[in-house]
Amino acid sequence: MSRKRFRMPKLGYASAIAIAMVGLAFGPASAADPVKVGALYPLSGQVAKSGEDTLNGIRLAIDIVNNRHADLKMPFAAGEGLPGLGGAKIELIAADHQGSPEIGAAEAERLIVQRKVAALIGAFHSSVAATSSQVAERMGTPYISGESEASTLTERGYKWFFRTTPSSRTQARDFFTFLRDINKSQNAGVKTIAVVHENTLWGQEFQKSVEGYFKEFSEFKPAIMVGYQQGTADVTSEVQKLIAAKPDVVFHASYDAEAILFARTYKQFNFNPRAVLAIGAAFGSSAFRDALGPDANYFFVREHWSRDLASRNPLVGQVGKMYRDRYGKDMDGTPARAFTAMMVLADALNRAGSTEPEKIRAALAATKIAPSDMIMPWEGVAFDKTGQNTLTRGIFVQTLDGVPKMTWPADQAAAKLVFPRPAWR
Amino acid sequence: MSEQLIIQLIVSGLGMGFIFALIAIGLTLIYGVMNVVNFAHGEFLMLGMYASYLAYATWGADPLVTLPFVAAAMFLFGLMVYYLLIRKVLTGSMQSQIFATFGLMVFLQALAQFFMGADYFAVQNSYLSGVITLGGVILPVPQVAALVGSSLATLVLYGLVFRTGVGRQLRAASQDAQAASTLGINASGMYALAWGIGSACVGVAASLLSNFYYVFPRVGAIFVLLAYVAVALGGFGSIHGALVAGLLIGLLQVASGFFISSELKFVPVYMLYLIVVLLRPRGLFGKM
Numbered sequence: 001m002s003r004k005r006f007r008m009p010k011l012g013y014a015s016a017i018a019i020a021m022v023g024l025a026f027g028p029a030s031a032a033d034p035v036k037v038g039a040l041y042p043l044s045g046q047v048a049k050s051g052e053d054t055l056n057g058i059r060l061a062i063d064i065v066n067n068r069h070a071d072l073k074m075p076f077a078a079g080e081g082l083p084g085l086g087g088a089k090i091e092l093i094a095a096d097h098q099g100s101p102e103i104g105a106a107e108a109e110r111l112i113v114q115r116k117v118a119a120l121i122g123a124f125h126s127s128v129a130a131t132s133s134q135v136a137e138r139m140g141t142p143y144i145s146g147e148s149e150a151s152t153l154t155e156r157g158y159k160w161f162f163r164t165t166p167s168s169r170t171q172a173r174d175f176f177t178f179l180r181d182i183n184k185s186q187n188a189g190v191k192t193i194a195v196v197h198e199n200t201l202w203g204q205e206f207q208k209s210v211e212g213y214f215k216e217f218s219e220f221k222p223a224i225m226v227g228y229q230q231g232t233a234d235v236t237s238e239v240q241k242l243i244a245a246k247p248d249v250v251f252h253a254s255y256d257a258e259a260i261l262f263a264r265t266y267k268q269f270n271f272n273p274r275a276v277l278a279i280g281a282a283f284g285s286s287a288f289r290d291a292l293g294p295d296a297n298y299f300f301v302r303e304h305w306s307r308d309l310a311s312r313n314p315l316v317g318q319v320g321k322m323y324r325d326r327y328g329k330d331m332d333g334t335p336a337r338a339f340t341a342m343m344v345l346a347d348a349l350n351r352a353g354s355t356e357p358e359k360i361r362a363a364l365a366a367t368k369i370a371p372s373d374m375i376m377p378w379e380g381v382a383f384d385k386t387g388q389n390t391l392t393r394g395i396f397v398q399t400l401d402g403v404p405k406m407t408w409p410a411d412q413a414a415a416k417l418v419f420p421r422p423a424w425r
Numbered sequence: 426m427s428e429q430l431i432i433q434l435i436v437s438g439l440g441m442g443f444i445f446a447l448i449a450i451g452l453t454l455i456y457g458v459m460n461v462v463n464f465a466h467g468e469f470l471m472l473g474m475y476a477s478y479l480a481y482a483t484w485g486a487d488p489l490v491t492l493p494f495v496a497a498a499m500f501l502f503g504l505m506v507y508y509l510l511i512r513k514v515l516t517g518s519m520q521s522q523i524f525a526t527f528g529l530m531v532f533l534q535a536l537a538q539f540f541m542g543a544d545y546f547a548v549q550n551s552y553l554s555g556v557i558t559l560g561g562v563i564l565p566v567p568q569v570a571a572l573v574g575s576s577l578a579t580l581v582l583y584g585l586v587f588r589t590g591v592g593r594q595l596r597a598a599s600q601d602a603q604a605a606s607t608l609g610i611n612a613s614g615m616y617a618l619a620w621g622i623g624s625a626c627v628g629v630a631a632s633l634l635s636n637f638y639y640v641f642p643r644v645g646a647i648f649v650l651l652a653y654v655a656v657a658l659g660g661f662g663s664i665h666g667a668l669v670a671g672l673l674i675g676l677l678q679v680a681s682g683f684f685i686s687s688e689l690k691f692v693p694v695y696m697l698y699l700i701v702v703l704l705r706p707r708g709l710f711g712k713m
Contacts, residue, residue, distance in 0.1 A: 199688050227688040231647050233444075233638075236437035237682030237690065240430060256545055260639050268556055268565040269433075291547035291639055 034091035035082065035355055037062075037345065038111035040104055040122030040132050043096035050334065051124055054147060055094055056327045057335030058121060060319070061342035062090045072318055075373050076346060084350035093117060097128050104128035108135040118355040119144065119345055121338075126150030133161045142348075142360045146341025147334050151205065154388040160357075162364050162383055164341045165304070166392035168202075172209035174302055174394035175251055175277055176217040178408055182419055183219070185410065190274060192223040194247035196238065196254065196262065199227040203253040206279055210251055223247035230258065239265045242273075252278040259283050260291045267295055267424045274420035275300060277396070284397055284404045293402075298421045300396045301404065304333035308406035308414035309377055309395075316375045340376050344369060377412055429562045434679050440568030442675020443575030444630050448648055449655035449667035450582060451626035457662030458599040458619035461511065464526040466652065467645020468533035469624050473499050473631025474640035475541060481548045481635075489552050492574075492632040496625045503624025507617045515616075530645075537642040547639035554636065567637035578629045579668055582622070586664065595619065599662070651678075651694070658698050660711020669709060673697070 039058055042051035066089040069077040081087040093115050097104035104123055111117045112135070119142040123129040129148035136143040137158050144162045145153065151169040154161065166174075182188045195210050197203035207225055214222055224245035226238050235258070242250065250273045254262060259282035266272070277300040282288060284301040307330065310317035319339065323331040331339075344367060349355075352363035369381040379391040396408035398417055407417035452466050463469075476495045480486040488495075506529065514525040553570040556563050586592040597605040598615035606612045630648075638644070651674055658673070659666020674694050682690035701709060 227686070229688055229691070232687075232690075233647050233651070234437065234441050234679075235687075237434065237679050238687045240434065240683055241687070244430075257639065257641065260545060260547060264637060265565075268567075269563050270556070287545045291545060291549070293549045 032081070032086045032088050034089045035085060035349055036091045036093055036115060036117040037342075038108070038115060038117035038120045039092055039094045040097050040107055040111075040120060040128065041094065041124055042099040042128075043094065045098045047099060047124065051096075053327070053329065053332075054124055054334050054338045056323065057146075057331070057337070057339035058342045059092065060323055060326065060335075061339045061346065062092050064319075064322075064343075065090055065346045072315070074315055074319075075343070076350070082346065082350040084353040085355075090346060090349070097123060097125075097132070099125055099128065101125075101127045101131040105131040105135050108132035109139070112136065112139050112141050117141070118349065118357070119360055121146070121341060121345060123148055124334075126153060129153055133158060136160050140357050142345075142357060142364055144341050144345045144364070146338040146344075151209070154386040158387060160361060162344075162367075162387040162389075164344055164381055164389045164392075165337050166394065167388060168205050169209045169212075170388075170392060171279060171302060171394055172206055173213055173216075174396075175210065175279075176213050176220065178277065178300075178302075178394075178396055179220065179249065180217060181409070182417075186419060188274070188419060190248045191219070192221050192245075192247045193249055193251060194223045194226065194242055194245055194273070195251045196226045196228070196242070197252070198230050198254055198258060200230065202280075203227070206251075206253040228258070230255065232258065232261075235261055235265050236269075238262075239269050239271055243269060243271050247273055249273050249275045249277060252276060252283060253280060254278065254282050255280070256282045256285055256287050259285075259288055263288070263292055263295060263299070270424060272421055272424060276421070277302065284399055289399065289402060294425065296402065297399050298418055300398050300407075300417075302394045303397045303406075304394065305331075305336040305376060306333075306395060306397055306404075306406040306414075307331070308397075309375070309412060311414050312412045313372075313375065313377075319375050336375055340374055340381075343374065344381050377409070429560075432562045433564075434683055435676065436562075436564055436572070437568055438676035438679035439672060440565075440571045440675070441679065442672035443572050443579070444634060444671075445648065445651050445655050445674050446668045446671025447575045447578055447626050447630040447633075448652040449659070449671045450579065450664055451623035451630075452649075452652055453656045453659070453662055453664060453667040454582075454586075454626070455619050455623040456656065457664070458595060459511075459515070459602075459616050461515075461522050462526065463623070464523065465506075465529040465533055466623075466627065467647075467649030468530050468537075469499065469502070469627045469645070470631050470634075470648060471537060471640065471642065471645040472502065472533065473628040474635045474638075474644060475537065475546075476628075477632050477635035478546050478548055478640050481551070482546070487552045488548055488632045488635045489570075492629060495632045496628040499628030499631070500621040500625040503620040503622070504617050506624070507620035511616075511620065512613065534642050534645075541642065543642060545639040545641045548635050551636045565637070567633075570636060571633045574629065574633045578626065582626065583664070585622070591618070651691075654694065654698050658701055658708055660708030662712065663708065663710040666708055666710030 041055045065076040068080055081089045095107040097107050120136050121144050123132050126148040129145050133143045137160050142160050146164050149168050151167040154163050179190050195207050197207045228238055279302050283299040289296040320331045348363040352359040371380050377395050378393050381389050382391055384390050397404045398407045405415035407413050407415055455463050473495050477488045480491045514521050553566050555566050594610045595615050598612045602612045655667050655670040659670035677694050678690050681693040
């Protein structure tokens with residue numbers, strides 16, 4: 001007993017000295033210590049592939065920050081590391097949440113407590129972003145999401161959560177800005193809108209968001225709302241309802257299978273509204289185009305990003321090529337958005353000039369990124385007090401001659417949009 | 426509300442109804458003859474649809490042209506399933522029969538996903554595409570073809586089962602296999618025949634469907650669930666019952682989709698089923 005008592009303080013001194021020495025040895029250089037960023041993505045399970053693609057967008061952003069890319073006219077590309085932190089590099093620590101909200105929360109805690117990350121980025125699934133950002137909120141760690149879209153994420157009044165991607169709700173708004181714009185530019189005279197939606201959470205949320213915007217865009221009137229169940233054998237009754245309601249345009253929230261079925265049934269009954277605008281990729285997917293051939297033309301799909309943006313923004317072409325060269329696959333909207341979120345986080349870390357959480361949070365809240373510094377078709381990045389980026393903008397892609405082409409907004413378009421739809425062949 | 430609209434809804438309802446009926450007849454035939462529920466029936470439909478699609482994609486052969494071949498191939502496939510799988514489990518318990526066809530379902534789905542992926546494939550511009558306009562009523566050709574084709578197939582089947590010697594043997598085996606054997610009827614052969622014909626019915630339905638519906642590994646579930654309801658509603662083992670119930674379901678889902686809500690379009694179908702089963706547990710045309 002007495003020996004132990006005697007030795008304990010000694011051990012204490014020894015460790016104190018050791019810590020002090022480590023401090024001395026590395027203290028002055030600490031500005032150049034790498035900044036750890038924890039990334040939460042599904043890297044196994046059903047959507048592992050999408051998770052990996054998305055994480056690759058983040059890897060690419062970090063590579064641009066950490067290494068010299070003289071030919072790329074983008075913040076942090078010309079130098080190495082973050083100048084505001086004495087040239088510190090960013091170290092990525094990826095964690096696999098397998099699409100599970102519980103695992104996501106546990107991994108967030110592990111990254112914060114054990115790996116001492118300065119900030120978190122994630123999480124693909126909105127459900128996982130919800131639980132993992134809750135942990136970050138509790139521990140006071142900044143959290144940024146570039147692709148989790150559920151509107152509720154930024155409606156919780158969190159202080160530490162920031163989102164660069166538009167939420168589901170703001171995506172619905174793009175449909176109205178699109179119509180208002182073509183009413184003005186093409187004198188299209190669109191008034192009535194029908195919404196066709198599948199009735200799981202995604203479709204219902206879209207339909208509710210659309211309904212909510214009729215007040216703000218009072219020149220438009222709802223014609224009819226048609227909800228349907230996924231996995232339906234035929235949609236004759238749905239289409240007959242639309243025919244009876246005679247809407248000017250139809251908004252669609254459908255997955256691949258029903259998108260094909262609806263398009264075919266529209267043609268059969270010669271239902272030809274002036275435009276069909278869809279959320280989600282189904283009405284422009286390769287399965288859709290293969291199944292319908294020339295009938296797949298003229299459908300509009302609201303997208304986040306398109307490689308066509310390269311025609312106006314050289315960064316898109318350069319970053320897209322780097323992504324392709326590195327990961328052997330074309331970049332699409334999700335990795336592009338994750339890439340952007342990581343660049344926004346790097347910008348905030350740089351301005352914070354510190355890895356202190358409160359300073360990073362304050363820097364994130366003060367974010368002001370210009371459209372010319374990024375690969376998204378947005379008006380920039382700036383967060384409101386809920387942490388939502390308010391400068392997002394969607395694009396509309398229209399399939400023309402079998403190829404999806406970016407046609408809106410006009411100032412970034414790669415092809416001229418066709419409106420109204422020509423008659424069915 | 427115009428007459429045209431009503432006629433249109435009826436045609437669509439009958440078109441789908443005959444497809445449900447044809448699938449249900451195959452199912453009820455197998456059940457009626459040997460008291461085995463084929464849980465893989467939807468996957469037989471899926472195979473038939475892939476066969477139609479692949480023939481179209483490889484040789485450009487129209488689903489209408491390949492219909493007899495798909496039906497024949499499915500007939501052979503049904504025989505094969507009977508001889509390689511069903512005959513072996515017939516001696517086992519009821520559970521092992523259920524699990525055998527259930528296992529076959531999982532296996533066939535996985536097989537399709539492995540070889541074809543989860544993508545959707547569809548035939549383009551088949552002979553039976555487009556519409557016929559009759560006095561302002563738009564009749565989609567694929568649905569009319571489904572209506573005509575399925576009713577013809579049903580007629581042929583009726584003739585076979587109720588008007589021929591083989592049909593008599595089939596019915597005899599289904600009523601009492603032992604007695605039929607005593608009278609010199611090859612019961613096992615009749616069982617095989619039931620599997621063959623049941624599968625061929627699905628093959629015909631698959632060919633007609635592939636004119637307007639896409640195929641993917643889980644397509645079977647969409648149609649066969651309603652076919653099970655048709656079988657139970659019409660009475661297990663009853664061919665008339667499956668036909669009538671299939672048509673009823675087709676009409677009811679189109680009508681309730683239009684007049685009530687498309688989100689709830691199957692609710693009246695299942696409610697009808699529940700009511701019938703409560704008041705008349707053997708179904709509309711079932712034997713006691």
